[in-house]
Amino acid sequence: MRKLGINKTRESILKFIHGFIDARGYAPTVRDIVKGCNLSSTAVVQHHLHMLEREGRIHRDPRVVRSIQVSEREKSAGEHSFLVPVLGTIAAGKPIPVPDTDTWSKTPEEAIRLTADIVEDRVSIYALKVQGTSMIDGLINDGDIVVMDATQTADDGETVAVWLKDEQEVTLKKIYREPGRIRLQPANIEMEPIYTRPENIEVQGKVVAVLRRLDQ
Numbered sequence: 001m002r003k004l005g006i007n008k009t010r011e012s013i014l015k016f017i018h019g020f021i022d023a024r025g026y027a028p029t030v031r032d033i034v035k036g037c038n039l040s041s042t043a044v045v046q047h048h049l050h051m052l053e054r055e056g057r058i059h060r061d062p063r064v065v066r067s068i069q070v071s072e073r074e075k076s077a078g079e080h081s082f083l084v085p086v087l088g089t090i091a092a093g094k095p096i097p098v099p100d101t102d103t104w105s106k107t108p109e110e111a112i113r114l115t116a117d118i119v120e121d122r123v124s125i126y127a128l129k130v131q132g133t134s135m136i137d138g139l140i141n142d143g144d145i146v147v148m149d150a151t152q153t154a155d156d157g158e159t160v161a162v163w164l165k166d167e168q169e170v171t172l173k174k175i176y177r178e179p180g181r182i183r184l185q186p187a188n189i190e191m192e193p194i195y196t197r198p199e200n201i202e203v204q205g206k207v208v209a210v211l212r213r214l215d216q
Contacts, residue, residue, distance in 0.1 A: 010048045012037050027068040083111040086127045093132025095169035124150035138187030144212050148205035163202040
């Protein structure tokens with residue numbers, strides 16, 4: 001499992017810049033970005049543009065209007081990246097009841113862009129927002145995004161999204177098979193494991209990466 005850093009606002013601004021240039025053939029102004037990304041002020045945008053420059057992801061001339069240019073490195077990364085759907089929220093604490101037999105929404109709430117080295121050769125990959133702190137000692141915190149490989153199998157000790165059939169609930173835990181039962185183990189010493197029958201669970205994916213907002 002890989003741990004990645006992400007700043008949601010900065011990624012939103014960069015995505016907007018990409019889309020604006022592709023659609024119009026020229027760069028957005030700071031005020032375009034404020035409006036397009038629903039941000040509070042030009043100062044907020046200037047801060048994030050400065051950080052994107054420091055990271056080498058954009059170039060600009062402060063003396064020229066509409067001078068933002070996406071770096072060649074960023075363009076190259078975009079050519080070798082993939083949009084991954086964010087399908088909803090999953091509990092890392094007490095399981096969250098859901099309204100029907102689907103564990104999460106089939107229609108993506110949003111999408112995130114991941115590089116090919118994360119996606120690798122996986123055919124079905126998606127992401128979920130984490131709610132709760134039961135996996136905090138496993139470096140998965142409330143508000144993180146977990147990238148999931150949509151598989152129905154997992155080895156003992158892997159962190160999985162598990163559908164509890166009787167309870168009609170889904171949870172994020174480490175899975176262990178014990179004689180006659182399944183143990184769903186939190187990574188938080190203050191929380192107790194969940195024990196259930198093997199036939200009561202359905203593995204719906206395992207964690208392959210974790211994205212954390214740096215400003216949370």
